[in-house]
Amino acid sequence: MYELRAPSPAPVRAAGEPAPESSRRLLTWLVAIAVVCVAVQLAFVVPGSGLGWDETVYVSQAGGDAPAAFFSAPRARGISYLVAPVAALTGSTTVLRIYLALLSAGALVGAFRVWRTLVPGRVLVCAGALFATLWPTLFYGSMAMPNLWCALGALAATGWVARALLRGAGRAELLGAGAAMAVVVLMRPADGVWLALPLLLVAVVRPRMFAALAVGLLAGAAPWIVEAFAHYGGPLTRLHRASEIQGGLGWNLAVDDQAKALEGRTLCRPCTIPWQRPGATVWWVLLPFLTAGGAVVARRAGRGTAVLLATGTAVSLAVPYLFLIEYAAPRFLLPAYALLSLPVAECLVRLYAQARGPAGQPGRTVARRWRVVALAAVLAAHLAVQLQVTSRVSASSKSTTADFAAVAAALHRNGIRPPCVISGDQAVPIAHYAGCASRQTAGHDGSITPAGLREAARRVPTAVLVSGGGPRPAYAPAGPPVFLVETRGEGPFTGYLFPPPDRPGPDRPDS
Structure with a gap:
């Protein structure tokens, strides 16, 4: 006897949920983009690279051969936590670079996948490719710097909030938004705060999402707050000191500075340089128009809420770096670029569809092909510019870190070996390369008095560095300077070396 059974019902998907085949195809495309991104970093950025100034500060907190550098008020420890598993095991910069490149590539795939139920797969693939191929993304993907992680966290947090607004705040949306918010705050x-402003505002209509974002904000800020009470007398005092170091917040039009920095300046402070390569900024000038066009396209397609939320959040994240600080660095705008990639992709996908034209018109095939070729040529030129700038910035960075390493090697030849103390010009990164502690008597990293430096010299080898033929610092020891090395970036480096601890010197009595 045969038993008659009703056919199993097809699985029900939530509104907007892509089919499993579509979701797998999207994942494949995003993984392919991430793989290409890693390959470019391994080809251009990783080989021969060393740790930059900020990186030495973050990495030194997590372990390694050098003492921890002074941790100034504006910094947060998120990136130190991220690199800790590798820094505690090895001092190899190459291993650290590969670890961060792979980790950031995986995070890029995850952050864009959050949006898979909100925008079509082809738009997400285009957005992912656009963001992944920007030179700041390629350059900082393997760097121990917080900005790219803020960008991916902001993209994910905004996506989870958009999903909650359109489909309801389920467990995934609540946990995802809270965790992403915590990551961003932990990093910077x-x-x-600038991410939370628009997201908390729109989440008012979803109290559970509002609470999740607030918890994430507080959880991410907890280490910074605890450290503020422990070392600065409280969060307000730390904020005041951080504002001093960063030049204060106020009306400062930095739009032109950010544009000039895109030609390959990792930091433009002060940004009084001539604008030598305006071609590198063409895409940036077109960005507002492509964003507006994409917002219109998304609205007509019924995706206006999600894309407008991404655009508004991007604007909030960009405001302080365009209008409130007096210097520029392309990495500061990575969170805005990540979110703006969505409306820009909407616009470009629509332009591509228009270039192809409607099917069934064979007489216009040639014209359609030319339009597609023209659009592809523009995008290829944009990609070529990004790769060129990536190569140039990487070469400049490697030259700078080679200079640091050369000065450190010269110090070793002159008897400044661990345990040791270094002060003066570029002391923070050079001390890391030399395995010494960096101690500055003034400035952003001021952490010791001149008397304290002299006292340290009684115990360990100590040097005061001067670059570019500068004058002898008042706190440097007596005696002629010792020539160390001629560098490409800073000119000649000289050192004023305190007498060795085991031998009395002219500026110190016998101990």
């Missing part, structure tokens, strides 16, 4: 508290 100021970015976390």
Whole structure:
């Protein structure tokens, strides 16, 4: 006997949920983009690279051969936590670079996948490719710097909030938004605040999402707050000191500075350089128009809420770096670029569809092909510019870190070996390369008095560095300077070396 059974019902998907085949195809495309991104970093950025100034500060907190550098008020420890598993095991910069490149590539795939139920797969693939191939993304993907992680966290947090607004705040949306918010604040508290402003505003209509974002904000800020009470007398005092170091917040039009920095300046402070390569900024000038066009396209397609939320959040994240600080760095705008990639992709996908034209018109095939070729040529030129700038910035960075390593080697030849103390010009990164502690008597990294430096010299080898033929610092020891090395970036480096601890010197009595 045969038993008659009703056919199993097809699985029900939530509104907007892509089919499993479509979701797998999207994942494949995003993974392919991430793989290409890693390959470019391994070809251009990783080989021969060393740790930059900021990286030495973050990495030194997590372990390694050098003492921890002074941790100034504006910094947060998120990136130190991220690199800790590798820094505690090895001092190899190459291993650290590969670890971060792979980790950031995986995070890129995850952050864009959050949006898979909100925008079509082809738009997400285009957005992912656009963001992944920007030179700041390629350059900082393997760097121990917080900005790219803020960008991916902001993209994910905004996506989870958009999903909650359109489909309801389920467990995934609540946990995802809270965790992403915590990551951004842990990396850069100021970015976390500017991210929270628009998201908390729209989440008022979803109290559970509002609470999840608030918890994430507080959880991410907790280490910074605890450290503020422990070392600065409280969060307000730390904020005041951070504002001093960053030049204060106020009306400062930095739009032109950010544009000039895109030609390959990792930091433009002060940004009084001539604008030598305006071609590198063409895409940036077109960005507002492509964003507006994409917002219109998304609205007509019924995706206006999600894309407008991404655009508004991007604007919030960009405001302090365009209008409130007096210097520029392309990495500061990575969170805005990540979110703006969505409306830009909407616009470009629509332009591609228009270039192809409607089917069934064989007489216009040639014209359609030319339009597609023209659009592809523009995008290829944009990609070529990004790769060129990536190569140039990487070469400049490697030259700078080679200079640091050369000065450190010269110090070793002159008897400044661990345990040791270094002060003066570029002391923070050079001390890391030399395995010494960096101690500055003034400035952003001021952490010791001149008397304290002299006292340290009684115990360990100590040197004061001067670059570019500068004058002898008042706190440097007596005696002629010792020539160390001629560098490409800073000119000649000289050192004023305190007498060795085991031998009395002219500026110190016998101990």
